[in-house]
Amino acid sequence: MRLVESRTTLTITYFVLAIGAFTALFPIALLVLNSLKSAQEIVLNPLALPQTIRWDNFTRAWNDARFSQTFVNSIVLTGMTIILVCVTGSMSAYVLARKKIKSWRLVTGYLLATTTAPIQLFLFPLYFGFAKLGLINNVFAVSLVYTAIYSPFAIMLLRTYFLAVPKELEEAALIDGATHWQVFTKVMLPIVSPGILTVALIIGLYSWNEFLIATTFLQQQDKVTAVVSFFLLSGQYSSDWGEIMAAALIIVLPIVVLFVFLQRRFIEGMAGGSVKG
Template identity: 65%
Template sequence: MNQTLGRSTIALSYLVLAIGAIIAIFPLALMVVSALKTSAEIVANPLALPSALQWVNFSRAWTDAQLGRSLLNSAEVTGLTVVLICTTCSMAAYALARQATPGWRWISAYLLATTTLPIQLYLFPLYFGYAHLGLIDNVFALSLVYTAIFSPFSIFLLRTYFLAIPREIEEAAIVDGANRWQVFYKVCLPLVSPGILTVAVISGLNTWNEFLISSTFLQSHDAQTAVVRFYTLGGQYSSDWGEIMAAAILIVAPALVFFLLMQRRFIEGMASGSVKG
């Protein structure tokens, strides 16, 4: 259709798309520019470029907020959650795709329903339960919460990958003497590895960025994740926006690099979860 649409239509389209891009980029550009300015410069003119690059903002943010420790905590929670989601959800998705379980419709409906519940509906008893069992500040206990919350989406996404596997392949493996577990583990799992990677990327990023649950269940200074530490930094040094923006970049950078490397998988995964053909 590009041939038949007039040049002016295409030019106008680029103009509108560019405005959209500027809207998306502008606050992020301000974040980067401000991270390299002194707070006096920011107050004097928030939009001006820095006169000299203040790399010291980054080192101050790193030490003041003890970001190193909190970034490690975030990495630990994220890694554990991704492993838990990939293992439990690929198994569950396989079962739902093969409809091997009686009542699979009800289980799917239940999982769908949990995604519409507010966190406040289960946060308070969960918090009291965790506190009672001494699981506050426990990274593994927190990653179980994330696994529960992110798993319905992951299961539904992985299920579509399992559905695409021809049954003949599985039947051939069974004829060759493989049991159900071997069929899943040795035959199907390698075939859905792109789906597992997509789920790992999306749930990993969601975990890295999550705030409410993390701030509720990891409370001590040494256990906090980077996002929660960043939140408290804003309260402590609320006037020094250069330092705060430097800390913001340090937290965003790993997620951003990850996204740029994986963007195709990311965007396709998000889209395939939501687009109904």
């Protein structure tokens, strides 16, 4: 009886996983398929195979969206955001994990509130403030906005990793003559590196795909990000859907490749953070 129940459970599990995999992969497969077709073929039947493979969709998308420039802008913006969030988030999380703070509940409430608060609440005040300071079209200034938005999540996640590290390791390092900064950089950071990698991947994904702030604060053509330039491909009255699909695939491909190579570390980091807290 138990063997029959276990087989039934296993069958149901695989069935649910198959549905989940199909749901996740079908949009990507459809994107790849339509990126190789002409606009007329996509309109007639987006599910059909291409009659003629249109490789020129990718070259036109790359040139029309100016990806050679906008990709660099996105990489610089994403890289600066990742560095700022990981540096400030790890230091803040370490302090919150090791120091006894009487108002910890208040700090937790603040971090949760800032994580869930929509950016639209601060967009207009931020824009007017940045305009007065002359920071519009400044990539570093936009990375600071991203850092302020994503840091609460990073702090909450990294704090769980620091809490899991035994205090005896720090005490032993201090007895051996290490400073608090050396304990943090030489002892703690290598131990919580899976959590830092997880934060870096998530923040990188958010920053790469972010649209609202990028299109508000980066308005010059030589400053826009890849996502914004992709949006500008769509015309007001007509659109070349083959070119748009190819451009979307170009933008998505780096994230997919990065996640495929680092998926094991990413899953271990997320699981470790959820268990250790």
